Amino acid sequence: MRTGIATVCLSGTLKEKMQACAIAGFDGIEIFEQDLVTTPLAPEDVRKMAADLGLTLDLYQPFRDFDSVPEDLLAANLRRAGAKFRLMSRLGMDTILVCSNVATASIDSDDLRAEQLGRLAELAGDHGVKVAYEALAWGKYVNDYEHAHRLVDAVDHPNLGTCLDSFHILSRDWDTAPIEAFSPEKIFFVQVADAPKLSLDVLSWSRHYRVFPGEGQFELAKFMGHVVRAGYTGPVSLEVFNDVFRQSDVERTAVDAMRSLIWLEEQSAKWLESNAPVLSAAGAAGAVAGGPAAPGRRRYPMELATLPQVAEPAGYNFAEVKAVDTAGLETVLGQLGFGFNGRHRTKDVQLWTMGHARVIVNEAAPGSVGAPAIAALGFDVDSPVIASARAQQLKAPVVPRKSQANEEVFQGFAAPDSTEIFLCQGSPDGTAAWTHEFGEGLEVPAADEPAVIDHVNLAQPWQHFDEAVLFYTSALALQPQPFAEVPSPTGLVRSQVMLTEDRSVRLVLNLAPLIQQDGASTSDRSGHRTTYQEHIAFAVDDLVATARACQARGLEFLQIPANYYEDLDARFGLEPDFLATLQELNLLYDFDTDGEFLHFYTATVGSVFFEMVERRGGYDGYGAPNAPVRHAVQYDHQQRRNA
Amino acid sequence: MRTGIATVCLSGTLKEKMQACAIAGFDGIEIFEQDLVTTPLAPEDVRKMAADLGLTLDLYQPFRDFDSVPEDLLAANLRRAGAKFRLMSRLGMDTILVCSNVATASIDSDDLRAEQLGRLAELAGDHGVKVAYEALAWGKYVNDYEHAHRLVDAVDHPNLGTCLDSFHILSRDWDTAPIEAFSPEKIFFVQVADAPKLSLDVLSWSRHYRVFPGEGQFELAKFMGHVVRAGYTGPVSLEVFNDVFRQSDVERTAVDAMRSLIWLEEQSAKWLESNAPVLSAAGAAGAVAGGPAAPGRRRYPMELATLPQVAEPAGYNFAEVKAVDTAGLETVLGQLGFGFNGRHRTKDVQLWTMGHARVIVNEAAPGSVGAPAIAALGFDVDSPVIASARAQQLKAPVVPRKSQANEEVFQGFAAPDSTEIFLCQGSPDGTAAWTHEFGEGLEVPAADEPAVIDHVNLAQPWQHFDEAVLFYTSALALQPQPFAEVPSPTGLVRSQVMLTEDRSVRLVLNLAPLIQQDGASTSDRSGHRTTYQEHIAFAVDDLVATARACQARGLEFLQIPANYYEDLDARFGLEPDFLATLQELNLLYDFDTDGEFLHFYTATVGSVFFEMVERRGGYDGYGAPNAPVRHAVQYDHQQRRNA
Structure with missing residues (x-):
């Protein structure tokens, strides 16, 4: 052609x-x-x-x-x-x-x-x-x-x-x-x-x-x-x-x-x-x-070139968060129930795991990055080599992971928002081979904590939003869903879900408002000045139990206003005990014809926060009706920090 | 109400x-x-x-x-x-x-x-x-x-x-x-x-x-x-x-x-x-x-409050350009045919005039502003006191002009883009009383140079564009016209003309693209970082003669590409001599059922340039078909300056 x-x-x-x-x-x-x-x-x-x-x-x-x-x-x-x-x-x-x-x-x-x-x-x-x-x-x-x-x-x-x-x-x-x-x-x-x-x-x-x-x-x-x-x-x-x-x-x-x-x-x-x-x-x-x-x-007379064929990814292999000072991240991960699996033998990175949810904490050199931010995502694919070849034919900029002898070489490329995307060899039991490179030896799946990464939410620069949709569609075989718009105190946030057919990968691209307040412009992620917060969400089986455990470990939850629970009651007529539990633990709730959704957010560390979710029945959303509450509370915190 | x-x-x-x-x-x-x-x-x-x-x-x-x-x-x-x-x-x-x-x-x-x-x-x-x-x-x-x-x-x-x-x-x-x-x-x-x-x-x-x-x-x-x-x-x-x-x-x-x-x-x-x-x-x-x-x-039971009533302004009284180093502005004004009418007796400002077109050059204190920019506009109104009262009832932020005894006190306010707007007492013969405060004494209208300010073109911050339209409509009795969009190498420019019924005041509000190139964001005018250029246009009776005189004085015209004249010929089939004159002098041309328009632009000084126009017949536009040429040439110059 x-x-x-x-x-x-x-x-x-x-x-x-x-x-x-x-x-x-x-x-x-x-x-x-x-x-x-x-x-x-x-x-x-x-x-x-x-x-x-x-x-x-x-x-x-x-x-x-x-x-x-x-x-x-x-x-x-x-x-x-x-x-x-x-x-x-x-x-x-x-x-x-x-x-x-x-x-x-x-x-x-x-x-x-x-x-x-x-x-x-x-x-x-x-x-x-x-x-x-x-x-x-x-x-x-x-x-x-x-x-x-x-x-x-x-x-x-x-x-x-x-x-x-x-x-x-x-x-x-x-x-x-x-x-x-x-x-x-x-x-x-x-x-x-x-x-x-x-x-x-x-x-x-x-x-x-x-x-x-x-x-x-x-x-x-x-x-x-x-x-x-x-x-x-x-x-x-x-x-x-x-x-x-x-x-x-x-x-x-x-x-x-x-x-x-x-x-x-x-x-x-x-x-x-x-x-x-x-x-x-x-x-x-x-x-x-x-x-x-x-x-x-x-x-036909027109010749149509082919690309290396890939199936959709089987799941998230890991998410990587980067910071010069990683203490805040370590504290929150520990309070969430993540276990510290040691430091990498040659790199300044830590591995934290909870079930099959793996978070790499990258100890960046001073001055190299600003506040803690999501830096990379790893996806399980059938063949990293084929998937990488496809991505390169699609002109994805390559970002090879530096590695020593006997270490796994990740094939990777930079997404339009500059997040690094790594292609990992998935394994049938959900483990990752590279974890043996960390001090604590081979990861042992904790049967009692079946957590996985449910979704990751990335802020997109406004001038690369459409590019990002095509990028994830073509290079990673994710499917774009109809977009939604969520009000926030600083404007409407356009939210574009990209996912696999089986929902093992859910990626949310958010186009955040450009201006925080008059004259105080935000910027794209590559400039490390974004004020729009990104997050990683983990799915668990019993959110109430998880929340109680997190509470016991001293986690700082995002505080949900009492007015929210009154409105929830007006809308859904929930059981009083259940409503009281939600309110006590700062849990949010959504309900639709497919099922129920319970979730909570942590306070923000740098420009990153975490979410824990429980999907009941066939619930396929992200609690969109609750997003304005999250935005408002986070904005309020930010205003008070700036004051 | x-x-x-x-x-x-x-x-x-x-x-x-x-x-x-x-x-x-x-x-x-x-x-x-x-x-x-x-x-x-x-x-x-x-x-x-x-x-x-x-x-x-x-x-x-x-x-x-x-x-x-x-x-x-x-x-x-x-x-x-x-x-x-x-x-x-x-x-x-x-x-x-x-x-x-x-x-x-x-x-x-x-x-x-x-x-x-x-x-x-x-x-x-x-x-x-x-x-x-x-x-x-x-x-x-x-x-x-x-x-x-x-x-x-x-x-x-x-x-x-x-x-x-x-x-x-x-x-x-x-x-x-x-x-x-x-x-x-x-x-x-x-x-x-x-x-x-x-x-x-x-x-x-x-x-x-x-x-x-x-x-x-x-x-x-x-x-x-x-x-x-x-x-x-x-x-x-x-x-x-x-x-x-x-x-x-x-x-x-x-x-x-x-x-x-x-x-x-x-x-x-x-x-x-x-x-x-x-x-x-x-x-x-x-x-x-x-x-x-x-x-x-x-x-009727509902009481409706009234505002001080004003007629539309009778014309521009002056335009003010501000710079720390005013040498470039002085050179261009002199080459355009403006006469230096002296310095103000108490302020660091110069008066330059050509016919009834008055330009004040404000010698700003070092560090107070960046590159030369349009800082203020004066409008002739019936009663500055009444017009100022109206503007204040409409919540226009007041910016009183500092003045000494025996000097004219201008009533003024800040427009949404931070341009200062001053209300001046018009006079039937088009002179301005305040000019006697300048060294050369009372201004004498030059009968042989009937230039006036034809229009002024201001860049608007994107978040205050609608506000600006209402501001000029309500406070200054200008009428918004249907807006146009003009392509430029950095994106579409939205152009909103505001004018008086008799066309004695034409003000063009331009919403310029936000981003110059990837990551290099522009900003609003108050931040003095805008890369979108603004200009003041003067109308004369014989543009060809004016252009020849400017050429003789060494003016640097904006250079119009030869391709433009070929296209002009293809579109209008102009007389070869006339076309040659246009091309020789870097004049632009437009034609519609109302009349003809000839104009040229100067090179840019800081973020300001000047335009000279001649309106033939009832031509009521601004040469919009030529705007992309101007944008492209200015962009090209800017790129070469930055290189």
């Missing part, structure tokens, strides 16, 4: 964008007109720079408001087109995007449109240019890709074809199956964009909220499957208008974009393998003649 | 919110349930604190999903209501908001609803509570305020009334005139919110994008006019769910909120004065019996 990206997806100057696209490994780019108009580079310089960078210049765009106009306006439009065709010749480009008229269309006639597009194709032919005509979702008369294609067919000129843009098609819920019947030589270009499903006017949706494939909710693999079946072999190019990407670091965004295409390529191949063609072989160019094509990607 | 605000409008803890509301001068507040549930304060403490702060507790809210349910669910709902009524008794509150059922309604029968609401009213009566029933815009069966009111009428119980929320009514485009026919004793509560007109599902619109009155596009004065005519005398309370306000400084937001109600009160009185009642006197409670009420606010 030839990969491409429109320069409008990225921040910076044209030069910076081109460099970033080359670094990220794109085959080619679309030049967005505004980027050319505003660059000090001459067209010839752009052409040379692209060639030097190994980038093809695949599409010049957009050319707007051409068709469905009176003759005098058509003449002006043809003059305008001529100027752009000459410019393209200087750029060495041969394809231009012409989108259906929005602003100046005044005559609704397909005959007239065909005639006018024919004249444009004629002029384009004189300049050796191919016109890719696209139906904008909000085009005045042409807003349906099949309509655009019928016009192309009617004109039947070698210099006129169609451009298929997944946003314009899927935002309108058009069926994509008819694409398969298109002649591949008439599909001049394919643009892909994903988007969250929004009930917003389609123009605003398109201009602000597009995301890269895998970051939204469109069925892009299916769209691409139909395109591949049609026999298209040209570039598959990203055109993503997104307010955040436009103001984020250009090189990171380009890598995020490339990752999305690599992932889409794999997903498209999978879709093709598991979906029989919907059309006869006649419509599926490249398929073997003589009957319906059998499933399988090798039958 | 009694003023109120829901605690959900603000950031922080309940205690912080209450303090901020008291400081801002609200009469009362609505307690949003989540704020009570999450506070460590006992209900009795909340009651006492409110009393100590002089705040009434006007409404407890929300109570959700009560009506249209089967009997078993009704029993649970009544139990839940009883708990809340007892809580309200401890809070000393007598009114609760019950909104129409969204989630659990399953029986669509007005008879059943009336019966169920009747039972709720009966229970409320036992606790001395009044139930204000509100139709949510997305209520399952009840989503129309007249429907809710018919139910209230049908129940006819003294403890059941209606709550009118402007968002739920105006977002659905319901006619507000029928409100006048409501019995005032059945309107238990009135909530006001404004909003921009969005094509978004109404729930998302409501939960994220509400703004304070005057910051959106709803016809709130008309809504309030009908409410006042109905004879309502209770609180007019803000209920504004806004993602930005929720994460902004609580005291500033509370003042912004209060300003919006003060302004709404005035606008409502004006609407009543200029609109005759639409209903007969019988429906207009409080009107004099015996015929239709004459226009005039004194006829």
Whole structure:
């Protein structure tokens, strides 16, 4: 699959964008007109720079408001087109995007449109240019890709074809199956964009909220499957208008974009393998003649590369917390019931365990980090080597774990929020082989404390939130759930759960409000200045007993207001004894049709706190109705600490 | 008019919110349930604190999903209501908001609803509570305020009334005139919110994008006019769910909120004065019996306070630029054709003039400010004293200009972005009396240089953008225009023009992208770290001649790429000589059906640059199509400076 990206997806100057696209490994780019108009580079310089960078210049765009106009306006439009065709010749480009008229269309006639597009194709032919005509979702008369294609067919000129843009098609819920019947030589270009499903006017949706494939909710693999079946072999190019990407670091965004295409390529191949063609072989160019094509990607002219295949992780292997002064963390872990399993024989890290829940306490060098924070997560996978190879093909930045002879080498990479993710060899009994590297010898599962890591909650920098969703989806095979929004005293917190089918891994990505109070900005985690707190939650079988034991060990619980318990009673009508126990132990409670949820929080150490949970029945949530209470109490503590 | 605000409008803890509301001068507040549930304060403490702060507790809210349910669910709902009524008794509150059922309604029968609401009213009566029933815009069966009111009428119980929320009514485009026919004793509560007109599902619109009155596009004065005519005398309370306000400084937001109600009160009185009642006197409670009420606010039971009245400003009196090292500014002003009119006799400021365009260069003390920046704007008004009184009633923070004997005392206040705004006595011939305080004596208008300040472009901190719109609307009588979005290499810039009817004052508020590149955050102007550049534009009669003169004086123009002129030619087909002149002088050009626009920019000094413009015909814009070119070139310069 030839990969491409429109320069409008990225921040910076044209030069910076081109460099970033080359670094990220794109085959080619679309030049967005505004980027050319505003660059000090001459067209010839752009052409040379692209060639030097190994980038093809695949599409010049957009050319707007051409068709469905009176003759005098058509003449002006043809003059305008001529100027752009000459410019393209200087750029060495041969394809231009012409989108259906929005602003100046005044005559609704397909005959007239065909005639006018024919004249444009004629002029384009004189300049050796191919016109890719696209139906904008909000085009005045042409807003349906099949309509655009019928016009192309009617004109039947070698210099006129169609451009298929997944946003314009899927935002309108058009069926994509008819694409398969298109002649591949008439599909001049394919643009892909994903988007969250929004009930917003389609123009605003398109201009602000597009995301890269895998970051939204469109069925892009299916769209691409139909395109591949049609026999298209040209570039598959990203055109993503997104307010955040436009103001984020250009090189990171380009890598995020490339990752999305690599992932889409794999997903498209999978879709093709598991979906029989919907059309006869006649419509599926490249398929073997003589009957319906059998499933399988090798039958189509477009080659789709594969990735190393991984199953979803089997569970958390460990969570690592880092601090210069680890005393506070050690105290809390001990009070929670964790046992100290010794120090690593060569590294300044401690191992704390409770059942199969393992926490590594990393004694950081002074000055290297700020307050205690979550630094790394280990996941049990079938094959760390394969999973690491997949992650690297998906352009995950590698962070090898330093190790001595006879020590386990962890394969690892950095997540978009800079948390280090390590791939560990899982074992059937839930133990971890590397624990023998710690002083106390091989870990012995404590049968009486069947605790596990239930979920981990990470704060995400606002400019990398969508990137993080795609990252965990593609590299770690976690599935994004519908997001929730939770009020806090400093604003709404967007909460995105990523999980495995069997719920053995639950990861919660939180996009916290940007500003604490006027002028006091927070920052992303890499800057170690975040004021949004992260946490690790452990699941136990009997939370009340655990809480009592923790209380006996002197744990400082997050204090839950009395008003909360009154409201709980009003909402659920709980047994008085049970309610009294909850209140006495500062436990929170939730109930839904699947089951019940009991949990409590510790006080915060640095920017980390811990949670203990008990899931009863099939409860699958995280106590979201209680999150505002936690936020408010934590905020209150923070304000008092700052005062 | 009694003023109120829901605690959900603000950031922080309940205690912080209450303090901020008291400081801002609200009469009362609505307690949003989540704020009570999450506070460590006992209900009795909340009651006492409110009393100590002089705040009434006007409404407890929300109570959700009560009506249209089967009997078993009704029993649970009544139990839940009883708990809340007892809580309200401890809070000393007598009114609760019950909104129409969204989630659990399953029986669509007005008879059943009336019966169920009747039972709720009966229970409320036992606790001395009044139930204000509100139709949510997305209520399952009840989503129309007249429907809710018919139910209230049908129940006819003294403890059941209606709550009118402007968002739920105006977002659905319901006619507000029928409100006048409501019995005032059945309107238990009135909530006001404004909003921009969005094509978004109404729930998302409501939960994220509400703004304070005057910051959106709803016809709130008309809504309030009908409410006042109905004879309502209770609180007019803000209920504004806004993602930005929720994460902004609580005291500033509370003042912004209060300003919006003060302004709404005035606008409502004006609407009543200029609109005759639409209903007969019988429906207009409080009107004099015996015929239709004459226009005039004194006829209605609700008293509406007035503000000092001001006309829109007649023009810019001056613009002030501040720097520790003013050499760069002086050079550019001289090259632009400004004359140095001397130093102030007691202050470290210089006066530069060109025609009626006056620029004050403030020589700041070392360390007091960073790079050169726009510090103040002076506006010509009929009466600075009256205008200042109005601004102060609208809670504008006063910034008196220090002055000696015999010097003009400027009335001034700080705008939300911290720019100082001064009110000056205009003169019919466009001169300014204060200029005699400068060394060169009284200013003599230069007849051959009829330059004026055309517009000023200020960067706005993202968290105070809506506040700024209301501020300039209410305090300075400027009118907001529909906003535009301009692409820049660092993201989209939201551009909001505020102007006077006669265009003698044009002020452009720009909400710039937050992040320059990854991790390199900009900040608001008060932090003096903004990288978004601001500018002052001067209008002249013959821009080509001015540009040639500037060129001769050695001015460094912003260099416009050659590609821009090719595109200009493709778009407009300009005369070759004219196009050559534009390109030679780095002039930009725009054309629309109203006229033509020529302009150029200077290089940037600190965070300030200047623009010279010529408006031909009735051109009323700002060359928006050229803004991306400016942004790209400025960004490129900045990158090279930083490299």
